[in-house]
Amino acid sequence: MVRIGGLASGMDIDTIVSDLMKAERIPLDKLTQKKQVLEWQRDDYRSMNTLLSDFDDYIFDNMTLQKDFLKKTVTSSLSSAVTATANTNSGNVNTAIVVDKLATSTNWISNSPITYDQNTFASDTVIQLKVTNGDGTQSMVTNSDGTKSDVIELTIKAGSTLEDVLKQLSSKKELGINVFAENGKVAMTKNDTGSGSSITIVNEAAKTLFTDLGFQDVANSAVPSTLTATTTGDNAEFTINGLATSKASNTFEINNVTYTLNDVTNGKAATISVSNDTDNMVDKIVQFVNKYNEMIEKINGKVSETRYRDYQPLSDEEKEAMTEKQVELWEEKAKSGLIKNDSILASSLTKMRTALYSPYTGTGGNSDFNQLAEIGIKTTNNYRDNGKLTVDETKLREAITKDPQAVFQMFSGATRITTTAADGSTSTKDSTVLSELGLTKRLRNIISDTVESIEKKAGKLTSSNSQFLIGRNIVDLNSQIDRFENRLTQIENRYWKQFSAMESAIQKANSQSAYLMQQFA
Known part of the structure; x- marks a missing residue:
């Protein structure tokens, strides 16, 4: 469409049409603002899901497994000769070991x-x-048919x-040997220790091989x-709490404590002491409380954030008329309170x-330590x-010292329910x-439900728009x-058509006026 920009009338048609289109x-602009608000709101929800998921991951990584929570401290009076580690099921014991011979x-x-x-071999x-x-x-191998x-x-x-x-001999794990050649001889060492x-x-092929490797003692022997x-090889010989015994390995386990013999003690006794690692458990729980407090502080901050309804998203033209700092401050208020009082x-x-306030009555619980306050x-x-927790470390340490298992169960235990299906198979769950x-476990269940509800409303990074509200x-x-926008294009074209028609009429009138003036002249 040909647009005539006020040549005949002398009017600034471009500005007039532009001003009309602004209205x-x-x-x-309101629709665009509404879309921007929804996008900000979606991002706020997703940030809350990230916060919840991070806390859930922290619980899983640090509070779920007994081996990470209920650690043991082990000390040795002769660490150069005897060291030890203990798993969570070991008792708090003192053990005296006199090492006479290493394996x-x-x-x-x-x-x-x-x-x-x-x-x-040809x-x-x-x-x-x-x-x-x-x-x-x-030493056994598993055949292709599964037999040993x-x-x-x-x-x-x-x-x-x-x-x-x-x-090839060294890499065959079932042989368990280290083989090398030096100075025209072959040396083989068993990887494990012990006298057995x-x-x-x-077979004859093996006899031929080892004869050629220099082991002449088998050259004239019948196979096998x-x-x-x-x-x-020798077995390790030692006395543990007065009992003389021997082991094929320098590392062995007794009552969930793994001992490692490093040297003989020359008649002296190495005392191995096993105790609860109270510091580790206290640290785990204090860190858990801190993480929980950080999470609920941020969530409470979002659901109670002030909503500034007079501050709507800025258009591109409005941003151009403001400084970067002004835009930043404006958008800070515009984004505030978008999920205020959210029900989820x-x-x-x-x-x-x-x-957190409800007592624990499940497996392994202790009525003396079944609530956080206790x-x-x-x-x-x-x-x-808004519900933040505080820790009395002295009281916490006393409880852990008295019954660490009960404290662990209160945090991470559960009663397990076994069900039997019609086909006789059984399954166990919390x-x-x-x-x-x-x-x-309660918190993780709540977090899982919350994350799912938020994803239905705001989706996640991998979600398409059609998958959430x-x-x-x-x-x-x-x-x-x-x-x-299509309608605005039509309206703008109509305005230009109308002004172009006006310009054409004025141009025509001017031409007629000029002709008449010429005739009269």
Whole structure:
């Protein structure tokens, strides 16, 4: 369409049409503002979900497993000779250990020069060996059909070099040996310790291999035959709390305590003391309380945030007329209070408070320590804190020292319910009764429900707009905006058509006037 910009009338048609369209665009600006508010609101909801999920991850990583929560402290009076670690099921004990001898490994060294070369086996050859470990147990392999066998097989490829063969022997985990060649001899060492180690040659191919590796003691022996050890391994010999005993390994477990013997004690006793790691448990609970307080402070801040309804999102033109700082301050108020008094978040906070205040009556509970108040955790006296917790560390430490298992169960325990299906199969899951769930399990359930509800309303990063409520509203607004922009185009074209017609009429009148004036002249 040809647009005539006021040449005949002398009027600034561009400015007039622009001003008229500003008035026409007011409803469109409101739609755009409404869309922006929804997007900000969506982002606020998602930030709350991120906050909740982060707290949930913290609980899972730090408060769920007993091994992370109920740790033990172990000390040794002779740490250079004996060290130990204890799992959560160990008792608080003192153990005296006198180490007389350390466990050692068995060695085999060839007694003749190596004659093996790449021509030893003209074709791929299977060698068969049997291995007894240092503790006297037989090393087993699993066959392709799932059966177990004590015959360990290796296939030596035709043309394999000495280095290839030694590497293959060392890498076969069922053999459990370290093999190397030096100065024309082959040395083999059992990876584990103990006096029970042995290697048996099972077939003729294995006999040929080890003969060529220099183990002449099997050259004239019928198979199966056992290699003669150069140095026989020893069992560790020690006295524990007065009882003389021996072990094939220098590392062994007794009553959930794992001991490691590093040296003989020359008649002295190493005292190993196991106790509860109270500091670890106190730290875990204090950190949990701090994380909880941070989370509810941010959520409470959002649901009580002031809403400034006079501050609507700025248009591009309005932003251009303001400084960056002015825009920042304006948008700070425009974004404020978008999820004020949200029912999902407010309900979640109430449920969390109820969950933390309710006593634990599930498996492993202790009526003396089944509520937070009984271990020194209470809400603050300031009502403006909206349910924040405070910790009396002295009382908490006393409770943990007295019954750490009960404190752990109050936080992370649960009564387990076993159900039997019609086909006879059974399944076990946590009870659905609130009091029979530990505090962290209750919180995780509430967080899971809250996150799900918010995702239905505001989605997540991977969600399309059609998958959540706010997104569907944005889609609807986008459709309205598109339709309104088409309508504005039509209105603007109409204005220009009308002004162009006026300009044409004025031009025509001017031409006629000029003609008449010419005639009269």
